[in-house]
Amino acid sequence: MNRIKNSNLTKQSKAPVFDTLLSHAKRDVISFHCPGHKNGRSIDKELKDYVGQEVFKFDVTVFDEVDSLHDPVGPIRKAQELMAEAYGVRHSLFLVNGTSSGNMAMFLSACNPGDSIIVSRSSHKSIMTGIIMSGVWPIWVQPKIDQNLDLIFSMTYDQVKEALDKYPEAKAVLVTSPTYNGIVTELSKIADLCHRRGKILLVDEAHGAHLHFNDRLPESAVEAGADLCVQSTHKILSAMSQGSALHFNSKLVDFNRVKKVVSMLQTTSPNYLTLATLDLARRQVFLQGKKDFDKVLDAAEWGRSYINKNIQNMKCFDRKEMNKLGFDLDETKLTVNVTKTGLSGYEVESILAREYRIQLDYADLFNLVAIHGEGTIKADVEAFVSALESISKKYHGKQKNWILKIPTLSTEMVMKPRDVFLSNSITKVRLKKAVGHIAAQILTPYPPGIPVVIPGERITQEICDCLMDTASKGIRISGQENDKLRMVKVFTNF
Numbered sequence: 163m164n165r166i167k168n169s170n171l172t173k174q175s176k177a178p179v180f181d182t183l184l185s186h187a188k189r190d191v192i193s194f195h196c197p198g199h200k201n202g203r204s205i206d207k208e209l210k211d212y213v214g215q216e217v218f219k220f221d222v223t224v225f226d227e228v229d230s231l232h233d234p235v236g237p238i239r240k241a242q243e244l245m246a247e248a249y250g251v252r253h254s255l256f257l258v259n260g261t262s263s264g265n266m267a268m269f270l271s272a273c274n275p276g277d278s279i280i281v282s283r284s285s286h287k288s289i290m291t292g293i294i295m296s297g298v299w300p301i302w303v304q305p306k307i308d309q310n311l312d313l314i315f316s317m318t319y320d321q322v323k324e325a326l327d328k329y330p331e332a333k334a335v336l337v338t339s340p341t342y343n344g345i346v347t348e349l350s351k352i353a354d355l356c357h358r359r360g361k362i363l364l365v366d367e368a369h370g371a372h373l374h375f376n377d378r379l380p381e382s383a384v385e386a387g388a389d390l391c392v393q394s395t396h397k398i399l400s401a402m403s404q405g406s407a408l409h410f411n412s413k414l415v416d417f418n419r420v421k422k423v424v425s426m427l428q429t430t431s432p433n434y435l436t437l438a439t440l441d442l443a444r445r446q447v448f449l450q451g452k453k454d455f456d457k458v459l460d461a462a463e464w465g466r467s468y469i470n471k472n473i474q475n476m477k478c479f480d481r482k483e484m485n486k487l488g489f490d491l492d493e494t495k496l497t498v499n500v501t502k503t504g505l506s507g508y509e510v511e512s513i514l515a516r517e518y519r520i521q522l523d524y525a526d527l528f529n530l531v532a533i534h535g536e537g538t539i540k541a542d543v544e545a546f547v548s549a550l551e552s553i554s555k556k557y558h559g560k561q562k563n564w565i566l567k568i569p570t571l572s573t574e575m576v577m578k579p580r581d582v583f584l585s586n587s588i589t590k591v592r593l594k595k596a597v598g599h600i601a602a603q604i605l606t607p608y609p610p611g612i613p614v615v616i617p618g619e620r621i622t623q624e625i626c627d628c629l630m631d632t633a634s635k636g637i638r639i640s641g642q643e644n645d646k647l648r649m650v651k652v653f654t655n656f
């Protein structure tokens with residue numbers, strides 16, 4: 163499969179936002195606009211001594227020459243058109259508050275208050291914000307867990323179908339793919355199903371901005387047929403932090419509404435350096451994504467097979483294993499299971515940072531996730547693997563008896579999360595006495611990092627037992643307000 167059109171090479175070699183900012187910076191214009199540092203002049207000396215002053219000349223504000231993110235008619239518009247062409251979509255919009263804001267925008271663009279949407283319980287926290295902001299009814303899907311790999315999957319086709327059969331009124335489906343571990347679900351099948359039934363498919367593809375540009379990588383959301391998807395261009399490609407993009411390819415959603423919503427959610431003072439790097443990241447991945455990600459994939463593959471062959475107490479799953487389970491894998495993500503060292507993933511992460519100057523993006527009780535990006539080189543992977551090898555020799559304690567388990571908690575959504583959020587009728591009751599009440603907070607034990615209660619849900623005996631059991635084992639519960647979980651916030655008017 164040849165994913166990108168070489169005929170577009172000349173056009174895609176341009177970077178209109180970057181070129182405009184560079185020529186502006188070179189003209190040494192006297193600034194009477196925000197920001198107050200005036201081309202970097204008053205930036206703190208210590209910072210300037212380290213990074214230099216020139217970069218601050220890119221930190222400008224909205225004026226005709228550099229265009230406006232909210233009503234683009236010049237270089238920003240051209241750069242967004244180039245991005246859309248590179249990804250093969252009808253429109254792309256730049257985001258300067260990450261995929262978090264893009265996820266919120268997908269909800270507000272595709273749904274009205276009272277609509278229902280099928281969504282995984284293991285979604286990123288910005289999805290819950292989108293649910294609250296848009297006033298939708300979430301139809302939760304419990305993700306599957308693999309006890310051998312200590313891993314949570316994204317929603318499967320069968321799960322989406324089951325949910326759609328049961329709730330035919332659902333307006334949309336929101337899927338996260340790839341997951342933090344690089345697991346990609348059967349998006350084409352899900353897209354076909356959604357469209358056959360007139361449903362909108364939204365994809366949180368925060369970790370997938372690179373997929374489209376190398377044939378060795380899994381199918382991307384837009385290739386699969388998603389209506390809207392959001393990608394963190396800053397996570398794997400070379401945009402600066404907060405630089406993301408929303409891609410639009412839908413017959414079911416009104417693009418003018420998407421534009422309005424995206425504008426409502428973004429600052430009126432976007433960071434132009436972030437915008438320039440979004441433009442450059444698109445150019446870079448279009449022109450050299452194949453070559454760059456061949457190298458990254460080779461390095462990651464080398465690391466994966468070295469760990470599996472030579473490091474006794476650690477293991478990485480591979481693409482074949484994922485395929486057998488019905489998923490695909492973005493092999494640039496290296497998940498290393500460390501349970502046999504007798505240490506948790508958190509502990510190994512901390513040793514790597516303190517003793518080996520290696521910082522990971524993510525760890526949990528069981529696993530480390532090494533995120534490879536366009537800038538990763540083989541020497542980095544060698545350093546990582548060699549550090550793991552020496553940690554594995556030094557620590558080989560008894561494997562802890564942790565289990566990644568989600569209770570099969572069946573409950574009902576009685577109120578919309580938004581109505582609970584806006585309500586003044588919230589009180590605290592003892593956990594033991596909470597049965598029958600409607601939850602007014604989110605409580606998420608780690609592991610597995612999936613909420614046990616969500617605002618608007620009826621608290622059952624099973625949920626109380628699960629929370630009390632979890633708290634008694636000293637497992638961390640995100641959302642609890644005191645050291646020990648004794649009270650839970652509930653809605654009073656029921």
Ligand SMILES: Cc1ncc(COP(=O)(O)O)c(C=O)c1O
Pocket residue numbers: 259260261262263265286288338341342366368369394404406
């Ligand atoms: C699956 C997923 N979605 C959304 C986000 C939010 O992305 P951003 O940091 O670009 O706002 C993240 C961040 O880690 C994520 O992992």
